[in-house]
Amino acid sequence: MTPGSILTVSGVTYAYGGGPVLQGVNLELAPGEIYALLGPNGAGKTTLIRTICGRIRPDGGQVLLEGADPSRVPASRAGLGLVPQEIALYPTLTVRENLQTFAALAGVPRARMTAAVARALELTRIEDRADQPIRHLSGGYQRRANIAAAMIHEPRLLILDEPTVGVDIDAREAVDTVIRGLRDLGVAILMTTHDLEQADALADRVGFLRAGRMALEGRPKALIAEAFGEKMEVLVHLVREVDEAGRAGLAGEGLEPTRTPLVWARLDADGYAAAGALDRRLRQAGLAPKEIRVREPSLANLFSRVAEGEAAA
Amino acid sequence: MISLGQRIAMAVAMTRVMALELVRDRAALVMTFLLPPLVFLIFSSVFAGATGDAIQLKLAVADVARTPDSIRLAQALAKSPEVRAEQVAPATADAVRERVKSGRADAGLIIRADPADSGKPFVIVADPARAVAAPLAQARVQQVLSSALPDVALRRTVAKLEPALGGLSEEQAENADSAAAFLRTSPPKTDDGFFDRQDVRDARTGGGVIAYYAGAVMILFALFSAMQGALGLMEERRTGVADRLLAGVAGMGPVVSGKFVFLTGQGLVQAVAVFATAQAVYGVAVLGHLGPWLVTTLAAAGCAAGLALGLVSVCRTREQAQMLSTFVILVLAAIGGSMAPRFLMPPWLQGLGWFTPHAWVIEAYQDILWRDVAGLAVYKAWGVLAAIGLAGLAVAHVQARRLRR
Incomplete structure (x- = not known):
């Protein structure tokens, strides 16, 4: 593990249903870095994320989250926030009530609750919708509330699964701004996306996962220059x-x-x-x-x- | 490591979510808290009289004999508050049979000869599927006969006695006739026959059937609402809330605990609504037995909550859970006695009922509120209910851990 990195995935293999899903995947993430994980459906992105979240114990290799195995040491997950692809919130509750709920479920002490909610609302720029029920919000606001709930406990690593699927361009811009803001605060961000323009615009590094292997990894500009030269x-x-x-x-x-x-x-x-x-x-x-x-x-x-x-x- | 205090705070947060969701859903509020007392009132109105005098038998009457006394009897039956008698037209035996067969009357009476005749002047027509109807009809007719036509009863008795006495003298026959004439003009105010009747308990309590149905409706709705609430576990899986929480420190455990606490509380409030109605309308002495009632209610509500969470958590999809929940709600209620009274069931079905929480809940409430005993049987019921609830809760917790995979 490189000093200063939050997440280290080294040589991870995993098989399911008789076939290999991950075949020696390596990945490292440092604070203040946005990493976009790309790949076609079935490439192993979801399995890799589940492994990082400690839900799957790899057959071989190692995952270290804050220096510990997330599948064996629950405390190592304290610094992890997951933003699922769906709007993983309670639709009849307001944004604030949802944030309070997920703060409590993430173990945020009562005394720090109000400040934590205010911070999450501010960072995701949804203060003006704080007291509206989730189901009455537009798609873009719902996406940002979804992110807010994952960072209510100030995680050091935020994983976003397809953060802008199904939202319009303006809403995507707003979500991108939020993600950049979190990066600037030193949060390490790992996102999966099908939106290559978004990956191009946001990511410091990208990784192409193909058939369970990291086929290509690096800075977008460098990778493109290497692949296409002057073309x-x-x-x-x-x-x-x-x-x-x-x-x-x-x-x-x-x-x-x-x-x-x-x-x-x-x-x-x-x-x-x-x-x-x-x-x-x-x-x-x-x-x-x-x-x-x-x-x-x-x-x-x-x-x-x-x-x-x-x-x- | 998460402290106990943190775990409690997490469960409380989940309880709050469920409470807010319920409060903001008016239809669910009505279903949860108004429907149970309403259904209780309907059931208790239907069954309160099922075993007593309150049954008003619908009797189809055909006076084929058309004698003065038979006409008097038919009129007396029509006036009697004990029975809803209705003369059929045309006044034929077939018309009576047709009424009974089609279910428009509970039983039929054919007056085929003068009531004072020796022999059998009456025919009772009844559907064998309604076992109680025939003897009840017979008893009602006899009751009306002895109170409204005592002279006829006397003449029949005299006619039966006459051969044993070796015939009546002219004077005796005259005396009998004048006595009959007197009875006819001024019948005695009451004639209760051989029987005096005592109710086993103070009539104010409304009887065991009311306590029965209060318990039956309480557990029916506690389980129904708990199943609906537990289905939220499926929604949490679908929307990714489970994924979000499983990536965190605490996992889904606090969600299960919080739901259990909420669903138990919800069952308690439902029970308050049902039993408050039972006390207000039928005078069931709930307040007089508050302690044992509360323990029974908490055991029943906890049982429903744990059972629902356990069952839903072993399902893979929402559709599966929905189907299982419908099956469990209906079948357990039917076997356990929440729909039809257990005492009307065949013995093997009554035995099977002990495998449902319903039977235990119903018996416990009846013991406490009606039979006035809080002995071993009640403690056993509390134990069984608590055990079912805790087993369900344990299954739900184990499944929540397995969900990590």
Whole structure:
């Protein structure tokens, strides 16, 4: 364990139902650091988090939370806060009543209760909704209240499971601001997310979990630079769906369909110059694009590569 | 390590959550605290008379004989407050049978000959499924006959005696006729026959059936509400509250303890509502037996709370828990005597009833409030109820620990 780190996962293996779920996972987290755990469904993210929370005892390797095994030493979990993916609050109770409840259940002494609730409300910026029942709050406020309840006992490590799933952009911004604020206070943050833009914007480090192994780990910018070098991403936005011949034509230009309908993309070292030439050729082929964009590759590009197994190979 | 004080504070926090949730849900409030006394009033009105005079038998009458005395009898039956007699039209035996068969009358009476005739002038028609109806109808008719038509009774008696006396002299026959005529014009005010009646206890207590149903409804609703409350454990798993707490120091243990305390308290309040009604409406002497009543109530409510938490905690999904809870609530109530009185059940079913908390609760309340005994049987009931409750609570705690996996 590196001095100063809150969490150390070393060589953790775990099998369930006859198949390996985690295969030698390593992870280390220091105070004031945001770590985004990425990976497709079934990669082992939930199992890894359960292991860190002490709910699963690994078959091999070791998890140390504040220097102790969380599955054997309950006290080591005192500095841990978990924000579940669902709104894990009592819907008919107000925000304040929920916070008081979870403070008591986390062992916050009565004398410190009021101050703890006020602090959590302030840090998550929901003071103005403190006395409203959870079920009457918007999705964004519910998400922030969900976070507030997990940090009411001032944990040193906060685990967030998909903190912004199903919320609009404004609400996501608000949640991101809260997460950054907690990081600045020295809280170590481990989050799982499918939102790669959020991971890109927030995380100091990311880890790609694939089939129970940490396929790639590091700072987002460094990982992208390492994977793509000087290459830029060229995005072609088509006017309408194209037929089979059109698809063959696009593929002939090295373009691949993206998850966004009508948008095809490729990586090109020659960026902007390539885009101009590509535009001309597509128009000649009767595939006039609505728009062509050139941008730096993102975590999404890296994620696609890792998910397909290229980066790991 | 968490101190005992912290554990208590955690359980109290959970109790508060449940109380706030209940207070803010008006429908649940009504279901929890108004429905039990209401159902108690309905049950007690239905069954209070099931074993006594209060039954008003519905009697279909056909006067086929149409003699002066038979007409008098039919009229007297119609006037009698003891029975709801109704003359059928047309006045035929078939019409009476049809009424009884269709259930529109509890029993039927066919007056096929003059009541003073020797032989059997009456036919009672009854459905064999209603075992009590036939003897009760017979008794009511005899009662009306002797009080409203004493002359007919006298003439029948004289007619029976006559052969034994070797015939009546002219003077004796005249005396009998004049006595009968006198009885006919001025019947004696009362004729209770052979029997004097004594009630076993002060009528004010409303009888054992009221105490029975107060207990039966109390445990029925305590278990019903406890099951609803315990289903919250499933909700906590679904919404991730369990995940949140299991990642912490204390886990789900305090949640289970807090729910147990709340559900026991809820059962106590329900019992207060039911028994206050029983005391106010039927004069059941609850206040006079407050100590044993309170212990019985706490044992019953704790039993319901523990049982509900234990059962819900062994379920994997909410659907499973919901199905199990419906099954348990209905079947235990039916076997244990919360729906139909246990004393009407066949012996094997009464025996089976001892495997339900309902039977123990009902018997304990009856012993205390009606039979006025607080002896070994009651202590045994308290022990059984407390044991069931604590066993359920223990299962819920074990399951809460296993949930960590």
